[in-house]
Amino acid sequence: MIEANTPLLRMVRYFWPMVVLCIGLLIIVAAVDSTGDIILAQTLTEGLVRMVMVVALYMFIGNSGIISFGHIAFVLIGAYATAWQTCCPYTRDMFMPGLPTYLLNNSHHVVLAVFLAGLLAAFVALIAGFAIMRLSGIAASIGTFAFFMALYAAYGRWSTWTSGGSTVSPMEETTTPWSALAYAVVTIVAAFFYARSRWGLALRATRDDEIASKAAGVNVFGQRLLSFVITAFFCGMAGGLYAHFVAAITVDSFYLKMVFITLSMLVVGGMQSLTGAVVGVVALSVVIDVLRRLEAGIGSFSLPTSSAEVGVGLIMLLILLFRPSGITGNAEIYWPFKGDISSSGAMKRQS
Amino acid sequence: MDYAIQTIISALSLGSFYALGALGIGLLFSVLRLINFAHGDFITVGAYALIVPSSAVTATLLIGDFHPALLVLCIVGIVVMLAILSYFVVFQHAQKSSPATMMIISFALGYTLQNIIVMIYGGRPKAAGIWSDLTGQVQISSGVSVQLLQLVTIAVTWILLIALVLFLKRTRVGIQMRAAAEDFRMARMLGVNGKNVIALAFILSGGLAGIMSLLFVTQTGVLKFSMGVPIMLFFFIATVIGGMGSLVGSVVGGYSVGIVSVILSAILPEELRGFRDTCVFILVIIVLLARPQGLVLTKAAKERV
Numbered sequence: 001m002i003e004a005n006t007p008l009l010r011m012v013r014y015f016w017p018m019v020v021l022c023i024g025l026l027i028i029v030a031a032v033d034s035t036g037d038i039i040l041a042q043t044l045t046e047g048l049v050r051m052v053m054v055v056a057l058y059m060f061i062g063n064s065g066i067i068s069f070g071h072i073a074f075v076l077i078g079a080y081a082t083a084w085q086t087c088c089p090y091t092r093d094m095f096m097p098g099l100p101t102y103l104l105n106n107s108h109h110v111v112l113a114v115f116l117a118g119l120l121a122a123f124v125a126l127i128a129g130f131a132i133m134r135l136s137g138i139a140a141s142i143g144t145f146a147f148f149m150a151l152y153a154a155y156g157r158w159s160t161w162t163s164g165g166s167t168v169s170p171m172e173e174t175t176t177p178w179s180a181l182a183y184a185v186v187t188i189v190a191a192f193f194y195a196r197s198r199w200g201l202a203l204r205a206t207r208d209d210e211i212a213s214k215a216a217g218v219n220v221f222g223q224r225l226l227s228f229v230i231t232a233f234f235c236g237m238a239g240g241l242y243a244h245f246v247a248a249i250t251v252d253s254f255y256l257k258m259v260f261i262t263l264s265m266l267v268v269g270g271m272q273s274l275t276g277a278v279v280g281v282v283a284l285s286v287v288i289d290v291l292r293r294l295e296a297g298i299g300s301f302s303l304p305t306s307s308a309e310v311g312v313g314l315i316m317l318l319i320l321l322f323r324p325s326g327i328t329g330n331a332e333i334y335w336p337f338k339g340d341i342s343s344s345g346a347m348k349r350q351s
Numbered sequence: 352m353d354y355a356i357q358t359i360i361s362a363l364s365l366g367s368f369y370a371l372g373a374l375g376i377g378l379l380f381s382v383l384r385l386i387n388f389a390h391g392d393f394i395t396v397g398a399y400a401l402i403v404p405s406s407a408v409t410a411t412l413l414i415g416d417f418h419p420a421l422l423v424l425c426i427v428g429i430v431v432m433l434a435i436l437s438y439f440v441v442f443q444h445a446q447k448s449s450p451a452t453m454m455i456i457s458f459a460l461g462y463t464l465q466n467i468i469v470m471i472y473g474g475r476p477k478a479a480g481i482w483s484d485l486t487g488q489v490q491i492s493s494g495v496s497v498q499l500l501q502l503v504t505i506a507v508t509w510i511l512l513i514a515l516v517l518f519l520k521r522t523r524v525g526i527q528m529r530a531a532a533e534d535f536r537m538a539r540m541l542g543v544n545g546k547n548v549i550a551l552a553f554i555l556s557g558g559l560a561g562i563m564s565l566l567f568v569t570q571t572g573v574l575k576f577s578m579g580v581p582i583m584l585f586f587f588i589a590t591v592i593g594g595m596g597s598l599v600g601s602v603v604g605g606y607s608v609g610i611v612s613v614i615l616s617a618i619l620p621e622e623l624r625g626f627r628d629t630c631v632f633i634l635v636i637i638v639l640l641a642r643p644q645g646l647v648l649t650k651a652a653k654e655r656v
Binding site: 066067131132134135137138139141142143146147149150151153154157256260263264267304305306307309310312313314316317320321322324 | 384386441444445448449450451452454455456458459460462463465466467469470473474580584588591625626628629632633635636639640643
């Protein structure tokens with residue numbers, strides 16, 4: 001029997017879901033690292049980069065209730081902003097001749113570049129959100145989608161800065177499982193604290209009842225905009241990490257497929273819980289990886305091409321139709337020991 | 352002047368195409384509040400049906416070689432069946448979800464359909480020319496020649512529009528459908544069978560998609576698994592701009608987007624022409640903000656959007 005009311009234990013209990021998720025990821029990374037399997041490590045890195053995107057998506061969608069199709073636009077912005085600072089120092093003026101002189105002649109360290117890329121994405125989110133976050137419900141979702149398409153079309157044509165649809169490469173492959181883990185953990189911690197901050201609480205109030213929250217003095221537009229900007233920052237950083245993971249980026253790598261995969265991961269896990277976001281990424285990454293291996297063939301048995309995509313699509317449909325609250329049912333990880341519930345309001349189901 | 356006439360005809364033809372597509376989406380939105388992202392993929396399936404069952408690298412036409420009347424019937428039938436199936440297997444179970452969730456569901460359905468096509472036919476584009484006579488030019492007066500297909504597209508669109516209007520105004524089920532679009536719950540209370548109305552909307556929407564797949568393949572002569580996505584995006588824009596849930600709005604939206612696109616291509620300076628799509632999408636956001644019910648008002652629009 002564990003005594004629930006010592007201050008230390010109360011603290012552990014308060015942070016329990018976050019701690020469990022981070023330790024779980026740490027164990028996965030350490031386990032994969034110890035096998036030395038390079039292919040597995042790549043899958044893991046990709047999964048962790050997506051984790052940053054999906055947890056950021058959760059921070060927005062889970063708290064605001066607005067389904068955003070637009071966050072991949074920030075990943076796109078972040079990826080190119082990172083490339084402007086770090087990519088190919090000797091041939092940069094060939095790929096992207098329109099860059100300002102400072103960027104053409106200077107390279108930043110990757111960590112700084114990724115951070116600045118996040119800031120740029122947040123800045124764009126501030127401007128775009130100033131218009132889009134005034135909308136509600138389905139109109140807001142459509143607005144984020146239109147924003148994404150507008151930005152995608154613009155980056156595809158903006159050849160002096162983005163090399164217009166052709167590949168920008170090479171970048172150093174600095175995103176390893178461990179560095180991606182660091183960003184994923186930072187994002188999870190941020191998402192945890194955001195959801196429990198007064199802003200997160202206010203935003204969830206607007207999600208549950210927009211009119212009542214307005215009456216209670218919540219600035220709906222302001223809270224949504226704040227969330228949009230914060231999550232854009234993390235998506236921007238994820239874009240930088242992604243660029244340094246695949247080492248060569250084109251505008252097309254950030255198109256509807258990426259929107260779909262990240263949204264699926266969130267939906268499959270459970271849109272309104274942090275645990276759901278993390279579990280969704282892990283579950284779908286495993287499924288995709290297994291199906292890909294079966295496509296390549298084991299022995300004489302192999303699945304037809306694009307089985308992985310069809311599999312993801314079907315899983316997504318089944319979950320959406322029959323368990324719309326996802327694998328986790330929108331709940332966080334519970335404190336597994338008996339004890340006083342009253343001190344752990346945050347641990348209860350949020351939905 | 353000749354150039355102006357040619358531009359007007361291509362604008363009208365593009366607008367007609369978008370109007371048909373927007374109508375297919377608007378029909379479903381009006382009764383189910385579903386923005387069907389799989390609509391473009393219905394069109395893709397209709398196009399691939401031309402070469403069933405051949406999955407060889409150079410496709411041979413089977414249905415595509417039928418007599419034109421039979422061909423239209425077969426393709427429309429196949430797409431209608433797909434649409435009906437998608438209602439009974441997928442969307443029927445999602446009727447109580449929020450519109451945004453249904454949007455994701457249709458997204459997932461489209462993604463699955465696309466990848467099933469890749470699974471069967473591979474990801475490479477295939478040539479599949481039908482009715483190549485239609486792509487020729489015709490002289491309509493001295494100095495003005497336009498593609499025959501553009502005139503056909505405009506004609507087909509108006510025939511379908513008139514047929515649809517007659518259907519909705521004159522038949523019993525058509526009137527039920529309009530009632531359901533106005534106020535679904537009230538219509539059900541007054542004895543309209545909601546399930547039938549929605550199934551009918553899927554049939555009409557699938558039929559439109561089948562005809563559009565023929566128009567589209569005749570135009571391009573190429574099959575690709577992702578061919579439905581870019582046109583779908585424009586239908587979607589047209590529906591939003593015209594006013595979701597309003598069928599007149601869908602048509603107005605389709606024509607506006609088609610005409611604005613052609614005009615922008617004609618008047619934008621060379622260096623900005625590439626950003627035409629960006630301009631169109633920004634226009635969508637502006638319309639959402641300034642006139643969230645779209646260009647054409649419906650009575651029920653206020654709560655719907």
